[in-house]
Amino acid sequence: MRTGRIIKSLSGVYRVDSDGEMFDTKPRGLFRKKKFSPIVGDIVDFEIENVTEGYIQHVHERQNELKRPPVSNIDHLVIVMSAVEPDFSTQLVDRFLVIAHSYVLNPRIVVTKKDMASDSQIERIEKDLDVYRAIGYPVQFVGKKDNIETIFDEWGSGLAVLSGQSGVGKSTLLNAYRPDLAIETNQISKSLNRGKHTTRHVELFERKGGFVADTPGFSALDFDHIHKDEVKDYFLEIQEYGQGCKFRNCNHIKEPQCNVKAQVEAGNIAQFRYDHYVQLFEEIANRKERY
Known part of the structure; x- marks a missing residue:
């Protein structure tokens, strides 16, 4: 058994780099049963079938994806x-x-x-x-x-x-x-x-x-996996200053005694960053209501 990293995937064949050696591998049938597909970047264990080919037996846990x-x-x-x-x-x-x-x-x-x-x-x-x-x-x-x-x-x-x-x-x-x-x-x-x-x-x-x-160029960015209440955590300075708001669940839009809005006024948060936050928050909020 060898370990390597998938560096390319085309038509169900996964090219694995194992210490600088390249192997074209296929996943065992058990992945299909689990409805799980390896992807580029995965660290995998594989068995060599011949000089340059093998079968993926195990995919290591992903640190992110x-x-x-x-x-x-x-x-x-x-x-x-x-x-x-x-x-x-x-x-x-x-x-x-x-x-x-x-x-x-x-x-x-x-x-x-x-x-x-x-x-x-x-x-x-x-x-x-x-x-x-x-x-x-x-x-x-x-x-x-x-x-x-x-x-x-x-x-x-x-x-x-x-x-x-x-x-x-x-x-x-x-x-x-x-x-x-x-x-x-x-x-x-x-x-x-x-x-x-x-x-x-x-x-x-x-x-x-x-x-x-x-990576293939993005023509559209997909926010389907993000809830409106999470957006504030992904604007790092808003997340940081938000800890000073009166209400713990403050979304920094219309809530009273909002530290984030105060910091925008004071110039500590860039106006354009706050505007983009509000825009994305409302976009996601409207999407959730629509569906």
Whole structure:
């Protein structure tokens, strides 16, 4: 019996990396009976049938798991945004952060295409990024001249998963880091101001100290698994200041003696972060009532 990590899944065949050796494996029938499927990122025990093939016998417990796209045991969720084409959006950043925290993931923010932005755009983006830095999120703002290896090394060891909408430069980042991969990239659709989907499946690629994964571009972020009362816990500074509210179950919308609203007034919570919180809270509240 050997142990390894699933690095690719295509048509029911799971490629497992075991100490640098690759095996194409299939899950035993017992997984089908349990209606359980292994996913990319899983640590598995498998039996070798011949030189490069085997059967998965056991899947180790997952430390975390992203549902869409399915990938597990993520050490760093790298939220990739672009400065321009598509334009940088704090609302999208906040939505990705909420998804990350809801799946108990460790998020960081990378903004690409700095060299394509004007000085005034860079200034505006840096001001927004300072808000995220103050909350405690690791942030990188990068252009073509930056040392790509240094950028990847800053993420630390383990599995880093790149997430973000299509066209922000996830595949371009990977190609710069590992030119041998030659991952297909597409131009931005001018009418939609977003990229076409180029990554079709999740695959882990080796990097110094671990793996990195490019994920299919998100066209929509799914909040179906999140209850409205949980949203405040996924805005870290709102969660922290919320402990000073008069009412323990305060949702910081219309409640009296709300410390969060007081901190927004005082400038300790960014207005745009609070606005995005209220927007998402109401969106989820209305969805729950509708269904």
